[in-house]
Amino acid sequence: MVAAAGIPVVDVPFVTVGSGIGSFVTVDYLRICGVPVEQIAVLGPQDVPWHSYEYLTRVSQIPRGERLRSDSASTPDNIWGFPSYAVREAWADRTLKPLWNILVEPIFANYYTPRAGQAFESMEKECKRIGYLECLRRGQVRMIRRRNGGGYFTILTPPQGTSPTKRVAFRSRWVHVAIGYPGIKLLPDLQAFRETYRDASKVVNAYESHEHVYQSLRRKPGTVVIRGSGIVASRVLQRLIDDRDAYGLQTQIVHLFRTYVDKSHGSHIWMRRKGKDGWAYQGFNYPKSVWGGQLKARMRKLEGHARAEAYKQMGGTNTPVRDNWQEQLRRGRREGWYRVAVGTAERLVPGPGGQGVVTTVRVDPHAPVRQDHRPDGTFEIYADFVIDCTGLEADVREHRLLRDLLDHTGAGLNPIGRMDVERDFELRGTRNGDGKIYASGSATLGGYFPGVDTFLGLQIAALEIVDDLARQGFCKKLTPWRSTAQWWRWVNNKGVD
Amino acid sequence: MLPTLWGRIQTRVLVLGILGGVWTLVLIPFLWLLSPGSPSAADVLRVAYTVLFTVIVLGVAWEFVYHFLQQFRWEKDWPTLFGLVTAINEGVVAWLVVHGTGILPQDLRPSPLVFSVQFVTTWLLVWVAVNGPLRAVFPHWRFRGGRFL
Numbered sequence: 001m002v003a004a005a006g007i008p009v010v011d012v013p014f015v016t017v018g019s020g021i022g023s024f025v026t027v028d029y030l031r032i033c034g035v036p037v038e039q040i041a042v043l044g045p046q047d048v049p050w051h052s053y054e055y056l057t058r059v060s061q062i063p064r065g066e067r068l069r070s071d072s073a074s075t076p077d078n079i080w081g082f083p084s085y086a087v088r089e090a091w092a093d094r095t096l097k098p099l100w101n102i103l104v105e106p107i108f109a110n111y112y113t114p115r116a117g118q119a120f121e122s123m124e125k126e127c128k129r130i131g132y133l134e135c136l137r138r139g140q141v142r143m144i145r146r147r148n149g150g151g152y153f154t155i156l157t158p159p160q161g162t163s164p165t166k167r168v169a170f171r172s173r174w175v176h177v178a179i180g181y182p183g184i185k186l187l188p189d190l191q192a193f194r195e196t197y198r199d200a201s202k203v204v205n206a207y208e209s210h211e212h213v214y215q216s217l218r219r220k221p222g223t224v225v226i227r228g229s230g231i232v233a234s235r236v237l238q239r240l241i242d243d244r245d246a247y248g249l250q251t252q253i254v255h256l257f258r259t260y261v262d263k264s265h266g267s268h269i270w271m272r273r274k275g276k277d278g279w280a281y282q283g284f285n286y287p288k289s290v291w292g293g294q295l296k297a298r299m300r301k302l303e304g305h306a307r308a309e310a311y312k313q314m315g316g317t318n319t320p321v322r323d324n325w326q327e328q329l330r331r332g333r334r335e336g337w338y339r340v341a342v343g344t345a346e347r348l349v350p351g352p353g354g355q356g357v358v359t360t361v362r363v364d365p366h367a368p369v370r371q372d373h374r375p376d377g378t379f380e381i382y383a384d385f386v387i388d389c390t391g392l393e394a395d396v397r398e399h400r401l402l403r404d405l406l407d408h409t410g411a412g413l414n415p416i417g418r419m420d421v422e423r424d425f426e427l428r429g430t431r432n433g434d435g436k437i438y439a440s441g442s443a444t445l446g447g448y449f450p451g452v453d454t455f456l457g458l459q460i461a462a463l464e465i466v467d468d469l470a471r472q473g474f475c476k477k478l479t480p481w482r483s484t485a486q487w488w489r490w491v492n493n494k495g496v497d
Numbered sequence: 498m499l500p501t502l503w504g505r506i507q508t509r510v511l512v513l514g515i516l517g518g519v520w521t522l523v524l525i526p527f528l529w530l531l532s533p534g535s536p537s538a539a540d541v542l543r544v545a546y547t548v549l550f551t552v553i554v555l556g557v558a559w560e561f562v563y564h565f566l567q568q569f570r571w572e573k574d575w576p577t578l579f580g581l582v583t584a585i586n587e588g589v590v591a592w593l594v595v596h597g598t599g600i601l602p603q604d605l606r607p608s609p610l611v612f613s614v615q616f617v618t619t620w621l622l623v624w625v626a627v628n629g630p631l632r633a634v635f636p637h638w639r640f641r642g643g644r645f646l
Contacts, residue, residue, distance in 0.1 A: 082633050480635055483636045
């Protein structure tokens with residue numbers, strides 16, 4: 001039927017959709033497990049795996065020279081996490097500082113984290129080593145459908161003018177889906193402001209390019225409202241304060257917290273997270289042991305409601321403790337240009353004469369900070385800009401491919417409303433004959449393994465997937481012997497074959 | 498390290514047993530040279546492996562203590578530094594056991610120097626191995642809380 005519709009068919013056993021870091025680490029494992037490049041097709045819009053990730057980190061104020069929020073041993077270019085980023089940085093820069101850092105962290109130093117540039121450059125090297133780009137077919141994937149006789153058709157729309165037909169069908173036994181974030185979403189009141197007043201310049205999402213805000217503040221002093229209290233809020237605050245220091249600006253910052261954390265919090269002495277000054281503190285996106293220790297083992301056993309509860313318990317917005325951020329905010333509080341407000345934003349309207357934005361906030365009466373307000377329990381904040389750093393993500397149904405998988409290929413949702421995967425990352429309900437669809441990354445958050453939307457999480461998922469593929473005979477098993485031999489090839493920058 | 502209790506115990510017994518066992522064998526000539534008096538090679542061997550065995554057995558008990566302490570950490574992790582400084586408490590207790598019990602005959606008990614050389618070098622070797630090289634050989638190990646099986 002597909003061929004009759006004039007769509008050329010390409011036969012390949014394994015297709016990975018997304019072409020981002022999720023696709024890349026999965027291909028890395030497959031190549032290390034002996035799969036030739038001809039048996040893998042990477043389909044997606046990105047020319048290099050870190051393209052989309054780099055865009056998001058750059059606009060959210062982590063350019064190549066700044067440090068990510070990622071562990072030293074979470075190395076997408078190296079499946080073993082050894083040598084770790086810290087060891088490589090120490091070697092390259094001939095310094096012991098990173099080694100000392102990983103020795104004493106997190107007790108006597110903040111966690112070591114790699115520079116974004118180091119992650120991208122090392123991935124580039126690994127891409128070349130494994131021949132990743134030979135597997136890449138650029139374009140948009142709109143649907144993955146079961147086919148008669150087992151396996152799937154994945155329909156790719158290549159960029160205009162690059163292919164004789166509008167669409168190409170890939171016929172495969174296995175498909176892996178790692179399309180990243182379904183999309184960004186503004187807070188509802190910010191979205192309403194944009195739609196009502198047709199103004200997208202004063203109210204911005206930190207994951208959109210918003211350089212004009214910083215440029216404008218350099219031209220004339222202004223006030224910025226920050227919404228959210230996660231890593232992105234921390235980074236945006238750092239940029240505002242760095243600019244303030246570097247150019248002698250008079251920027252005023254009002255930080256609106258919905259939940260203000262003033263001390264260690266948690267239900268039990270064994271479940272207590274540090275917090276202060278409004279922030280909840282944690283080294284990485286999740287408590288560290290979700291990537292291999294106790295929490296990983298525990299979550300693997302939880303189902304339904306119990307799992308959703310566990311996610312809630314360890315979730316909540318948080319940011320790492322970094323000495324330079326602590327110093328900047330301390331100074332801001334002391335000098336009065338960094339102020340906090342606690343409550344819920346109720347309304348956003350343009351300021352007097354169309355200048356700026358006025359936020360009406362309903363104060364949180366339980367907040368441990370004193371706030372003056374009107375008799376109705378609200379107050380107003382005037383600002384030139386509002387930056388949404390909440391990192392709200394769109395529903396998985398907003399993504400065309402995921403919606404299609406839910407509506408036509410049998411996929412379902414997990415207890416927190418994302419794509420439901422098995423422990424081995426098979427997309428539940430989509431099996432067809434001897435074919436399987438796997439999914440990893442952010443779209444699968446809420447499964448048996450929590451850290452899916454992280455470098456190491458993508459590798460953990462990829463290892464589960466290749467173990468399952470080895471059981472089905474597609475690739476070789478990653479035995480200690482193969483692992484060591486392949487690691488040695490990595491060290492010497494020799495190809496996998 | 499992100500260990501589970503069962504992972505801790507497996508890592509302790511297997512890495513200390515195998516890697517520590519091989520290292521102890523390598524050390525034997527040096528320990529012989531350092532030993533006061535003129536013990537036979539068999540005696541040096543017996544002493545060294547008794548010390549290693551004691552550290553492994555006591556270590557399994559220590560792992561329960563560490564696992565308990567780990568519960569007070571939000572991250573449920575075990576920082577690299579902890580893996581190093583626990584050599585102090587473990588070394589002291591192992592020394593007391595080797596010297597204060599009948600595990601070795603009086604005349605075979607190791608001198609502080611012999612004991613320290615064996616204990617410290619073995620500890621450092623195992624600590625380095627579990628913080629990196631072991632991952633190259635056992636890629637599943639770090640994601641399973643330190644379990645091999």
